[in-house]
Amino acid sequence: MGQLQLAGVTKSFGKAEVIQPTDLEITEGEFVVFVGPSGCGKSTLLRMIAGLEELTSGDIVIDGRVVNDVAPVERGVAMVFQTYALYPHMSVFENIAFPLRVAKLPRKEIESRVRRAAAILKLENRLDHKPAELSGGQRQRVAIGRAIVREPQVFLFDEPLSNLDAALRTEMRVELSRLHNSLGNTMIYVTHDQVEAMTMATKIVVLRDGHIEQVGTPLELFHRPVNRFVAGFIGNPT
Numbered sequence: 001m002g003q004l005q006l007a008g009v010t011k012s013f014g015k016a017e018v019i020q021p022t023d024l025e026i027t028e029g030e031f032v033v034f035v036g037p038s039g040c041g042k043s044t045l046l047r048m049i050a051g052l053e054e055l056t057s058g059d060i061v062i063d064g065r066v067v068n069d070v071a072p073v074e075r076g077v078a079m080v081f082q083t084y085a086l087y088p089h090m091s092v093f094e095n096i097a098f099p100l101r102v103a104k105l106p107r108k109e110i111e112s113r114v115r116r117a118a119a120i121l122k123l124e125n126r127l128d129h130k131p132a133e134l135s136g137g138q139r140q141r142v143a144i145g146r147a148i149v150r151e152p153q154v155f156l157f158d159e160p161l162s163n164l165d166a167a168l169r170t171e172m173r174v175e176l177s178r179l180h181n182s183l184g185n186t187m188i189y190v191t192h193d194q195v196e197a198m199t200m201a202t203k204i205v206v207l208r209d210g211h212i213e214q215v216g217t218p219l220e221l222f223h224r225p226v227n228r229f230v231a232g233f234i235g236n237p238t
């Protein structure tokens with residue numbers, strides 16, 4: 001579970017085709033990083049996978065099922081955003097539990113899922129606190145907790161660390177890798193930060209102007225970039 005396929009996916013806003021026909025295969029358990037300059041279509045692609053943006057054409061297939069017309073919450077995906085709005089008046093527990101309350105899960109199930117997520121994220125001792133009482137890193141972990149409790153097949157992260165300072169970013173990078181190792185889910189992670197891409201990815205997808213320029217492991221892209229653009233992005237300019 002957690003297999004994902006893009007087949008001829010495109011997206012236009014009016015006359016502008018911001019995603020050109022795109023094919024991509026993602027295997028279960030991969031940590032895929034989408035990199036590319038601002039405006040190249042990273043968020044649009046991720047939002048289409050999440051079901052937050054309609055495709056103009058093509059198919060998105062998750063675990064063998066075409067999900068083009070499947071609602072976001074039914075797709076087995078959960079997204080973590082760059083700006084994570086926590087509810088200030090709710091405790092950490094209630095913030096993490098929120099999507100499960102909306103889904104009307106039984107109270108016992110909510111309790112056990114939240115506690116499991118909190119253990120993974122080392123938030124066990126913060127469940128009664130309010131967001132204002134937490135550090136920036138802890139707040140970001142609460143936002144990730146809200147995705148974990150939904151137990152998705154695929155996690156989608158849109159530049160989740162870009163609002164954090166450098167030290168915290170490094171710490172969270174390690175934590176997200178640990179999370180990936182312990183959950184084993186497929187993760188798709190958007191960033192414009194080359195270091196994040198190189199250190200976290202099992203597979204990097206380099207995007208440029210709405211199309212995929214190259215796909216490969218960090219080492220493949222580093223040693224055999226197809227052109228100067230990729231080389232410049234991956235940090236081995238020729």
Ligand code: ADP
Nearest residue numbers: 013014018036037038039040041042043044045
């Ligand atoms: P990235 O996340 O890589 O910075 P985006 O996916 O946000 O890029 O945007 C890709 C392109 O699509 C940009 O040119 C952007 O202006 C355009 N775009 C994104 N969303 C919309 C929208 N809702 N309406 C019109 N144009 C959009």
Ligand code: MG
Nearest residue numbers: 042043044158
């Ligand atoms: Mg973006």
